[in-house]
Amino acid sequence: MSEYAKLKTEACEANLEILRRNLALYTWGNVSVYDPERKVFAIKPSGVEYDKLTPASMVVIDLEGRVIEGNLKPSSDTATHRILYQQFPGIREICHTHSTYAVSWAQACRSVPVFGTTHADHGALDIPCTEYMGQAAVQNNYELETGLLIAETFRKRNINPLDMFMVLVAGHGPFTWGNDAGKAVYHAVVLEEICKMAFLTLSLNAEAASLPDHIIRKHWERKHGPNAYYGQ
Numbered sequence: 072m073s074e075y076a077k078l079k080t081e082a083c084e085a086n087l088e089i090l091r092r093n094l095a096l097y098t099w100g101n102v103s104v105y106d107p108e109r110k111v112f113a114i115k116p117s118g119v120e121y122d123k124l125t126p127a128s129m130v131v132i133d134l135e136g137r138v139i140e141g142n143l144k145p146s147s148d149t150a151t152h153r154i155l156y157q158q159f160p161g162i163r164e165i166c167h168t169h170s171t172y173a174v175s176w177a178q179a180c181r182s183v184p185v186f187g188t189t190h191a192d193h194g195a196l197d198i199p200c201t202e203y204m205g206q207a208a209v210q211n212n213y214e215l216e217t218g219l220l221i222a223e224t225f226r227k228r229n230i231n232p233l234d235m236f237m238v239l240v241a242g243h244g245p246f247t248w249g250n251d252a253g254k255a256v257y258h259a260v261v262l263e264e265i266c267k268m269a270f271l272t273l274s275l276n277a278e279a280a281s282l283p284d285h286i287i288r289k290h291w292e293r294k295h296g297p298n299a300y301y302g303q
């Protein structure tokens with residue numbers, strides 16, 4: 072059996088979760104799972120329908136972009152995943168979808184304000200939206216530059232990717248990640264819901280304000296950080 076069997080099973084399972092959670096139409100979207108010891112990740116093959124995915128169809132890639140195992144062509148977004156694993160140490164899974172509300176915010180080029188505790192439970196900051204990618208970057212290596220654009224957005228705003236697991240790429244859509252297998256897709260589901268709630272909030276009150284900082288901190292810190300007490 073392949074030494075990557077467990078990783079490929081995890082990646083297949085995570086990709087199937089996109090389908091179960093209604094986050095993608097057709098073959099849109101992709102998830103990868105990273106093995107920090109071997110420094111490789113398993114990712115969805117390009118253009119294969121979700122109901123045809125099997126662990127054996129996953130493609131294993133190293134951080135230089137070489138195919139280590141797999142017979143199919145990897146997702147066209149593979150270079151974005153690779154750059155994010157390089158730039159954001161500690162993340163173990165990455166998910167990309169074109170879910171409707173998250174894409175709508177990305178197309179409006181708007182970061183998502185913390186309007187309520189659902190958002191604050193998953194991040195104490197606005198969900199950042201990048202700027203549009205420049206022409207030279209698009210022509211150079213679009214998918215690789217997408218990863219660099221995300222990393223640059225976090226650096227410029229001094230955001231720790233282990234405190235904010237979601238980003239919107241302007242005009243494109245969401246990328247999410249997590250520090251464990253299963254977490255990136257979970258964050259993609261949560262992001263879609265937060266974006267929907269934020270849209271509805273603004274449609275009811277275009278002047279809606281962000282949640283006061285003391286409530287944001289309370290909700291974030293009871294689930295994360297040294298004094299977390301949420302859960303069992």
Ligand SMILES: [Zn+2]
Nearest residue numbers: 167168243244
């Ligand atoms: Zn996309």
